[in-house]
Every structure is written in C-alpha cells, then in structure tokens.
Amino acid sequence: MPLVSGIVTGCVYGLVALGIVLIYRSNRIFNFAQAEFGSVAAFVSVAFLDGLGPFPKLPYPVAVLFGLLAGAGVGLLTERLVIRPLFRASRATLLVATAGTALFLISAQAVILGVSNIHVFRPVAPKTNFSLFGPVGSAHAYTFGYTEIDIVIGIVVLGAVGVWFFRTRWGHAVFAVSEDPTAASIVGISTTRISALTWAIAGLVGAVAGVLYAPVKGALTPGFMTGIGEVGPLVFGLVAAVLGGMTSLPGAFIGGILVGIIGSFAGTYIPTSFPGGEQVTLAAVLIFVLLVRPTGILGTASET
Amino acid sequence: MWMLETSGVSIRFGGLQALQSVSFRVGEWEIVGLIGPNGAGKTTAFNCVSGFYRPNSGSIRLRGEEVTELPPHQRVRRGMGRTFQNVGMVKTSTALENLLTAQHLQAGYPVVSGILGTGQATEAEHDLVDQAETILDILDLSTIRDTVVGSLPYGQLKMLELGCALATDPDILLLDEPSSGLGPTEALDLGDRLLALRKELGLTLLVIEHHVPLVTKVCDYVYVLNFGEILAEGEPAYIQSHPQVVAAYLGTSP
C-alpha cells in the first residue's frame, strides 16, 4: 500500500527534516551534511553488527547505540572543525562548507569501505504476526515488521526531543540562542556550548534517521542517505523542511510524512515511461511552496 | 501638473500601520521638505515613492503618469533619483566605477556590443568616463577618482552618493537626510549646493531632513509627518511655529 509505506519512509524524511530545521534555527543555513550523519551512524552500526575489520561483534542494541554515538560525534566534529572557524563567513559560504563536509564524509566512507563490498543492515526484527486490514499472509493484509517499528520509534524520538526541548533548561537555552544569540549571551548562556550541543543533537537525530532507514534500504552504499545517483533522504528531508516551514520542528516532521506519502504515490502511479517522476514531483512541490507559501505549513512569517 | 504627487498612500507591516493616507505634492523646480520625528515614516514614504515598497492603497504619480505599479529601476528611467539614509554605493568599487555604474541608463549601447567590444561600445564608454569625471569636478571630488569607496570618509561618501544620483540624470531627486553626519557649517554649505543644483540643473528636490536651519534656508514648502500621517503642511516659517509640530518633536501636548 503506497500510503502506509509512504508514511513509513516519511518518518525517516521527517527525522532528516528535523535535523535540518534544528540547524537552520541555530545557524540560518541548510546543513547539507545532515544526511551523512545518518550514513556514518549506519555504517558504524553495521561494523559492530557484523564484526567488520578491527571492530568486535556486538549485540544489536549496543551496535546501534555506538552508531548513534558516532553520528552525534560527527555532528560535534563538524561544528567544531567546520562551522565554528567560519563564524564570520556568509551563509552561502557556510552552506558550501556543509556540502563539502558531506562530500568529504561520503568519500571517506567510499575509501574505507569501498563500493563493491555489500554491507547489509539486518532489520531489528523479522516480520511479526501483527497485521492490518486482514490476517497475516492474506492478500490485503499489511503485516507489521521492522519498517513499521520505524513509525513508533520515530514518533517516540520526536516526542522525547520535543519534551526535552520544551521542559529542560538546556532546551530553553538552545531556543534562546537560536532566537537571539547576543541577548542569550548577555544573560549568561554560553553560545559556543549551546552551538556544540545543537549540532550534537542534530547529529543524533540524523543518526537515528540513518539507522532507521538502513534496514529499509537493505544494501548500504557510501552516501546512501544523501543519495548518489538517485534521490536520497537528504533531498526529501530538505523539501519536507521547507514544506513544514523551515522553522517549525513539528512542521518538519509533518512535512516529512507528507513528502513521504507524495513520493510514494508518485513512485507507484507514475509509469516508468516517464522517467524521474519522483524527482519531478518533489521539484514541483518545492517550487510551489516557495512561490506560493514560502512560510510553509507551520512556519512564521518573520523567518524567510 | 505636479512633478510628483502622492494621494492617499497607506502601507501596513504586519500589525503596524506605517503610513496612513499620506498625500503630498511637489511642483516642478520646488524644493520640498519632509520632516518629522524619528519613526514617523519618512523613509517608508520614500520607499513607496521610489518603488521599493508597494503601498496597500493610494497612488503615486510622476509628472501625471501613474507609477505605483512600476519597479524602482523603471522610475529611475522616468527621472526619479534618490539617495539612501545609510548611503547606497557599491563599496568595493572606486568612485569612478560607481559613477560609471550610476550612468547605466546613459550607456547607450546594447549589452551584446559591450561583450563583443564593438567600436560603438568603446566610444560610449569613453563618453561615460568623461561625464563621470565632470561630475567629480563639479563636486570637488576629483582626488578620490580611483579610491575604493568603502574607505572614504563619511562626508565625501555622501557627496559621491549625491553625484551618483545626479548621474542617473533625474528630473526629481529624493534625498534622504543629506545632512546627517555633517557639521553645522557643512550642512549649510550643502544647502547652498542644493540651491545651486536646482538653479543650474533645473532639478526638483524632495528632501527628508532633521536639520531645521537647512530646511528653513532651502525649502519652499514643508510637510510634517508624524506616526505615519501628515500632521501639517506649509511654508517653513509657518511650520516652525505650528504648535502641533512643536509638540510632536518635543512630546508635549499642544
């Protein structure tokens, strides 16, 4: 069913969009490396899952945890090594820097792992006995398996992040810095620490997206989250973020779901004799939103 | 027929009514002042007149022609020049290059000719350089011909900006606080210069100003803007003693 699978992949796109909006709020740029946080996380997890090279073989949850930490770590490193030295640069320069970082990460993956080696990300659980629209095994049934656990995990993560942000002191600080860094520093918030924290969170959210998408993708290739030679979650996430309003976190996730559904329907119903139907649909959505309603679904007017 | 006429111009930004039914007229060869406390909406009015903002209602007419829908560069083409409050120049270029750029509409050769380097283009460029140097002479700025604008002192910067506005060959010039940053004597010198411009070039001027002696010396007619509305209008002497105007500036009740 294109609708359900659209919602499933939409959760991943929503998470990517979440990371993008986080960085946009704090640095006013599009983080082109956002998806690669996920690729790195997925590859590190696989390394521990399969015991590749010097990595010891670890049980599933631990391997995934290491992957998430790796993703957060890459986010931190990017902030420290790329973003912070460029604090005086223009936004376009920073954007190019994140794009360069993405390329760097993709090439690093390719050099270390190679394109010819197939790394398959085992699903967290095989198909279960739980199904919708009919008993397991019947024609109309939609059986719940690992991909559907995505939905649950995605919503839980979003909820946890949201709650954390709205309730904790650190969360308030991140918001304050993103609204007005000068005012925030005047009241004693360390903008450098918050910046590092924001990027670590973005790295973590990106890592979750990568780890959730990997089993859907199956065979992992370097840069699979950014999408080499095909439209990857990065582009979907960017369009989703714009659709959601670029400054609204729940908007980003909702945008992701919508984009997932749209992409799914485009993939199913546009015949292959019209190549690139998915891309064209995405482009149309993006351009339409930017021309007709730049603030997206939930964004505020002052942010464009 | 008026050189410039605005009727009922209103514009709103979100919850703020920046201009409310603003109407004023500038006759040919007049020097009209637009004064008012900070935040009254004077620059907003300029932006509407010159095309950088589109008003929600009202009309703007240049020599009787309706220009409300035209983009800024089209208004420049029809003879409306302006300066900016925080000085609008190409900061990385030299004074000469700025004047050449400002003469864009006078360049007189198609773009393709410029790229191919035809004789027509080369000749036209020579003319532009000559005219630019003339303007520099008139304004006593020849010494800074090849200086990068970003490194100029404020006074010369403002004078150069005036030169660039003149280079667009305007019939009416909108000057946004031309005396800001100038000392008292320099401000009065500026007044002389403005009067000379009107006399020698046949210019019409609409000037936003805070400097009262300058306004009195130079303006034929004055409009007072307060909280987005025209509070009073008249000749400078009348305005100076108008109780509501005084109250608007000093904050006391009339």
Added chain:
Amino acid sequence: MTDHTATITGTGRLDLAGLGARFAAWVVLVGGILAIAGTGPNITGYAITAAIYVLVGLSLNIILGYVGQLSLGHQALVGTGALFAAYLSKAEGLPFVVDVVIGGLAGAALALVIGFVALRIRGLYLALVTLVIGITLQGSLFEVPALTGGGAGESADRPSVLLSNGRFYLVCVAVCVAVFYLDSRLERSKAGRALLAIKEDERVAFSFGIDVMGYKLLAFVLSGLIAGVAGGLFAFSSQQFNGNDFSFQLALTFVLMTVVGGAGSRVGVAVGAIIFALLHTVVSHAGPFVSFANLFPASTAANILQFGPDLIGAFLLLLTLAFNPGGLAQQLKPVSRWMAGGPFRIHELPVSAGARR
C-alpha cells in the same frame, strides 16, 4: 593607469627589462599550453577534461562570482548541452560545430527557465531549488530513451579531423580562450558593472536604474550558454552521453573548484578547475611513489584511487574556506596582474585597489 615601474625609474621611458620578462612569461605560458597537444593521447585526454572543467568554472563564475548566487544544479546545464549535442550528432547527423553550438543554446534556454523560477526565490532557497532542479533533470530528461539512445548512452562521434586528442584539445583551448576574452569584456562593460552592483546591494543597483531581474536572468543565460558548450565538448570528448555522469556529486565538484579557485576571478577559477580535473590523474600516478598497496589492504588501495580525489577536493575546500577565503585568486593576483602589464606587487595598495581586477 600609470605603470609604477616606469615611475620608479623616474622617466616615461619604456621599462625594457620588465617588458622582456613579461614577454618571456607569456611565451612560456602559451607555449606550454600548446605543447601539451603533442604529448600523446593519454595526457591530452586529461588536458581535454581540464579544459572542459575550466569552461564550466568560467560559467559558474558568472553566477557565483559576479551575481553572488549559489547554483547547485550546474551539472544539469552541462548535461543538457551534452545531451543535445550527442543527440543531434547521432540522430540528425548534424556537423560537430552545429552540435556544440546548439548544445550551448540548449544550456542557455534551460538556464533561462531555471532563472525565471529560481530568481523569484530569495537567498539560500535559490541554492536549494537549483539543487532539486538539477537532480530532477538528471533523473528525468537524461533518462528519456528517445534522447539518450537507450541505457548505454547516446554516442557522439567526432569528425575525422578531430579524432586525435591533440587536435580536439586545441579546439577546447581555443574555446576557453574565446570565453576568457568575452568574459573579460563583459566585466568591463555596463553589464559587468550592473552585475557587480546587484551582487553588492540590490537596492543600490535599482537606484542606478539597473533592471535587477533582467540582469540576473542575463547572467543565468550566459552561464548556461557556456555550460552547454562545455557539455557539448564533453560529449564529443568521451564520444558518448551518459546520464549518470551528471550527478549531484559533479555539481558539488563544480562549486568546490570555483570556491577553491576564487569566485569572481577568471584566472583563479581556471586554476581551481584544472586542479580538480587533474586530481584524478595525480592520484592515480602517485601509485608508484606512495605504494598504497603496502600501506593499506588491497581493497582500500583501490578505493583511494577511485574516491581519493573527491576526498582531497573536499578537504581542499574546507582548507580554503578556513584559511584562504578568497581562493587561490588571492595568491595568483600578483602574477596575473603583472602578466597583464601591471606592476609586480605582493600586497594591495589602498588606492586603486578596486580598479581593474
């Protein structure tokens, strides 16, 4: 502009030594470029790629350097030129020159369409739109079987007179020189000044009577024209069109090389383009010297050869942004200015610094 060396010698006499040195430098440069044509198919093959990259760099420079907009979909313009050139050559049998020219026009037309849409969008969102449009084109137009001749890609055979790499290389160099010249003319003309004003401060440009939107579109069209021509040459250089060649990675490479070279400077961009084009060559020839096989396991060595250039390229970008934001153009400026007849001076003087880049 006064020649400072003449002033230093105290008279208006010609400075023969300086003139002689410059002449020698030019001879070496031009001679070197021409000599490459005689070095055999492999090296000239790399040189052809380098020349095409230079063209793309000059094309991207117009948008990024002159107007200050970021285009992340430039590979689509190049690809469109290649697509049309190959198709017209194979399906319609049109001669080489016509194919390349129409490839250029196709690029210009596409750029015009992209411009109409994208230029209504502010700031960084424009970059996003160009990215998405680029990917869309790669996935749609470049995959249409009728245009690409099936999965393997449309072939574009060179005319017999240009079969040798050396000759084809000289054609590419000639195109580069022509674009260099026309671009320098553009810069000095009213259009060049208009673009600079637009890049610096649009409202100032408007107040000078400049049709901002019109000139931005012009920049896009010129950029597309050059990119299309580069694409046409590319199709004939590899003698085939393959949609997969024009990926997002390539678009990124183009942007990176323009930034590393120094957006806004023809010479800088050209050097940046050559460096990135040659990264592949350098890495593969470094094999005997570095002996990757001994340092890394076998599979990694092969990967370094294939992806090392991208890695190095990205690293160069990050270095440039952190330490050399003006790009190599900053380092090259004293040399290029001297070659063009000016004085040799390492640092900028405050006066006349902004004149004649």
